[in-house]
Amino acid sequence: MLEFKNVSYVASNADGEKEIIKNVSFEIDQKFTCLTGPNGGGKSTLAKLIMGIIKPTEGRIMFEGRDITQLSITERAKEGISFAFQQPVRFKGITVSDLINFAGERKLKMNEICEYLSEVGLCAREYVNREVNASLSGGELKRIEIATAMARGAKLSVFDEPEAGIDLWSFTNLIKVFEKLRDKMGGSLIVISHQERILNIADRIIVIADGKITEDGAPKEVMNKLFLAKNCKMLENGVKA
């Protein structure tokens, strides 16, 4: 369904150039894939490459057998890709229901909107007409972001650290949301996460560090390796100290 073929991404700014994604190739056909790895490893950059927010400096991206490398964000959205941001965007004057209507590409009925909001644990009525602005907390924005992705119901939904900021909300619910998305929406999910409980329900885990894939496989297998690696590191550090 989604394929990266030798994708690299070099960011250039005032300080010079930095290769953030380094010749990465993979193919994802699973329903539920988790991307994990250390901070700064390149996960969000990879997600932005999928959505078309940034374009690879080298390589090709395929979606359902079609080369989408040059497609714009809008075109990719129309092809069936959606993306819930790590840091949700704030607006002035755009309401929660506006966003959900955009996502659904129609004017949803009040009870439909409420349903999406309830799914993510928001007391719906209070939020429908709220502006998606600075008056909402980070956690609230995060939940609205997830509800929006649900309303979009894309073939491939990418979530960037959905657990961040929603500490008061039980992970059981978050996991339920993803299970439901996977089963009910019929689409595939790529979830960037550090949460073991989310990683555990994935069909596949890809670990990204320093712009490269360092592990890739079934949760059990990858988790064991990660666990070992963590212990080795602790040992190493212990020896040094």
Place this chain on the structure above:
Amino acid sequence: MKEFSALEKQLLSTIADIESVPTGAYNIREDGRLKGRSTTENIDIVSKTDKSGIDIFIKPNTKNQRVDIPVIITKSGLNDLVYNDFYVGENADVLIVAGCGIHNPGCDTARHDGIHTFHVGKNAKVKYVEKHYGEGDGSGERILNPTTVVEIDEGGYLEMETVQIKGVDSTVRTTNAVLGKDATLIIREKIMTHGKQTAETHFTVDLNGENSGAHVISRSVAKDSSHQVYNSLVNGNNKCNGHTECDAIIMDNGTVSAIPRINANCVDATLIHEAAIGKIAGEQLVKLMSLGLTEKQAEEEIVNGFLK
């Protein structure tokens, strides 16, 4: 009064949500003349004798009533100047809907200058809504220069919502307000300019009374090569609270200047000014595009929301 023509209906519904002849008190001015008027037991409207315009008298304790005073211009070359004075009695609670729609079919300038004076009585509460809108295929300019003078007595409250929707080529908007003890003034201004339009805003608020408060919120969008200037001056002359906010989006070659001034003339005056000018945030566009909107649609939605 007879029913409205299609053009009248369109202008009136755009500026004042009026679809048919209002049921409450109203005064409709068209092309410099009185088109229709109705008064009620509590609200009287009287033509001025010394100059063009009207006096609107709202009796004390009038509650939950609406007054409509729209002005429409359908001809080219008309230069209209009116004085409207509102006398709002003590403890009244009313909604006043003004607005000016210009349809200029020709190539001469059509201009309306309205001078509104509000005397808001003790503990009275007024909401004033004013929309400005211009249209027409001709090359004639559409000019609107509203001046608003406000006096709020003890405990009085005035909320002004002014909107310039589109199609006004040049506007100079002046508001001068003087507030008494415990008086409150809230102004929400929204302006969008496009083409070669210019818009200039001047707010002067004198917070004279103890515990008076003013909150001015201006949101504007300057598209194409239009230009806007926002001037505000708040004088805190007593224990008071003043807050002005100017928030502008610039697009294309649009330009905006914000010139805020706050004078604290009393040690217990608290005055704040905030101003932010910039183009639409890239991440806002990206978010909406990722939901399937084109860049153009995303821009429109962001601007519409901003000015909503």
